Amino acid sequence: MKLIIGNKAYSSWSLRGWLAAKQSGLAFEEITVPLYDEGWDERKREEDLAPSSGKVPILWDGDAVIWDSLAIIEYLSDKVGRDRFWPKDEVARGMARSMCAEMHSGYLPLRRECPMNIRKTFEDVTISGETRQDAIRILQLWAEARSRFGKEGPYLFGTFSAADIMFAPVVTRFITYGFTLPGFAAAYAETMMGHRWMEEWFQAAGEEEWTIEKFETPAT
Template sequence: MKLIIGNKNYSSWSLRAWLACKQSGLSFQELTVPILGEDWEQQKRDSEELAPSSGKVPVLWDGDAVVWDSLAIIEYLADKVGRDRFWPKEDAARAMARSMVAEMHSSYLPLRRSCPMNVRARTRGASLSPEVRDDIVRILTLWAEARARFGQGGPFLFGTFCAADLIYAPVVSRFLTYGIPMPGFAQSYVEAVWEHEWMRQWFAAAEREDWVIEQFEVPVTQ
């Protein structure tokens, strides 16, 4: 398999797909493309590997099969290796995990726009709009419910690391970048995700990247 991803410092959806590949346990090659670089538009037009996704990342190639969109990649890999590797076994836990993943996939636009992922940055006292604060409260509420109901088996949302954790991993990064105040249970969860071996590998690679995308370096806006 080959996974095409964007800049590790900025590309939240690439992080999700990369974590999904790691979670699958399958061997894969990794190709990083410098999204929004000087020759990005030309590269999108010329690349056959990016063509099926219209130049968007991530893209997973598995022989003749091509999958784009992080959630589709999660589901494709779960079909290959067994769904229990990605989803809780208990019906109630699995139902909540699927709902949380779908909500993350389709929601929280104010948070995404105002607080882009930037692994290397740290901002304290960021000014957040009411809409961004509402997104944060909603996320923390879901985290609290998942941990209280299903998190007894480990430090992650449903105990062991699963699709819900990998889909919320960029949110963990955002909370740390923008100094989002959190209650104790959420701080413990954020630390568990941040210290995960795969996350440490990703963030170390992000630190080594030498390009900057100025539009994602802008401070939080209202």
Template sequence: MKLIIGNKNYSSWSLRGWLAAKQSGLHFDELTVPIMGEEWDRLKHDMGEVQPSSGKVPILWDGEAVVWDSLAIMEYLADKVGRDRFWPKDEVARAMARAMVAEMHSGYQSLRKEMPMNIRRRVQLADVSEQTQHDIVRILTLWAEARARHGSSGPYLFGTFGAADIFYAPVVTRFVTYGIGVPGFAQAYMEVIAEHEWMRAWTGAAEEEQWVIEQYELAV
């Protein structure tokens, strides 16, 4: 398999796809392409016949199968290796995890716009819009409920590392980047995510990247 991802410093969806591929336990080759660069434009052109011209990463190539969109990639991999590797075995917990992942996949537009992922950056937000504050409170509420109801078996949202952690991992980096104050349980969870070996590998690579996308550096 081959996983095509964007810049590790900025691409939250690439992080999700990459974590899903790591969680699958399957071997994959990683191809990092600077988004918004000439190499990315060439790659989009070359792939025009096998995937919609959405111009988005990540993209998973597995033989003749081409899967784009991080959620689709995770579900494709879950079908290959067994869904229990990604989703809680308990039906009630699994239902909540699916809803949380779907909400992250389609929601929180204000937070995404106001707080773009930028792992290298540290900035204290002078002001947060009401809608972004609503997004933050909603995420913290979901984290609290998942941990309280289904997290007794381990330090992750549903005890063991899985789909929900994969999809909320970029939010953890955003809260760190923009100095968002969180309650103690959330801080403990964020530290666990940050210390995960795969997250350490990703953030370390992001720190070493040379690419700079000015529009993300000028945000806030």
């Protein structure tokens, strides 16, 4: 397998796809395609990104081409066993799937106003009411998952799962933009940030040479 990803400092969907590949336990080749600079269009052609309309991440596995983070999670869970990615309890699994689907399609104000930049921390950022409502909704879901299904470990559903993969970039956003988190959420964020794969991703992001200027200052 090979996984094509964008800049680790900025690409939230790439982080999700990469964590999914790591969670699968399968060997994969990692290919980074720097996003949005003057060579972006040419690299899309060179790396044959046509099936995904130039989007990342993309997982290539033989003849299979999967170009959406949630689809990558589902493909890999089919390949290695769904219990590796999803809670075993069907009630917990139903909630985890719902949370992942909501994350996949929602929270547009948070995404727009707080793009991922894991090399930065901003102070005194003005957060809009819409984005604040997104954050409140996410914290409510985290609280319910932890209280109902998180007794067996420090992650949303106890053990590390697809839900943690999908919300990992949100954790980084909360830190980058200085959100004040309640105790349980701060503890969860600390757990996520201390995960060995997140530490590996952050280290690699710090070594990247590329900068995307539009993500280097808070959106206004």
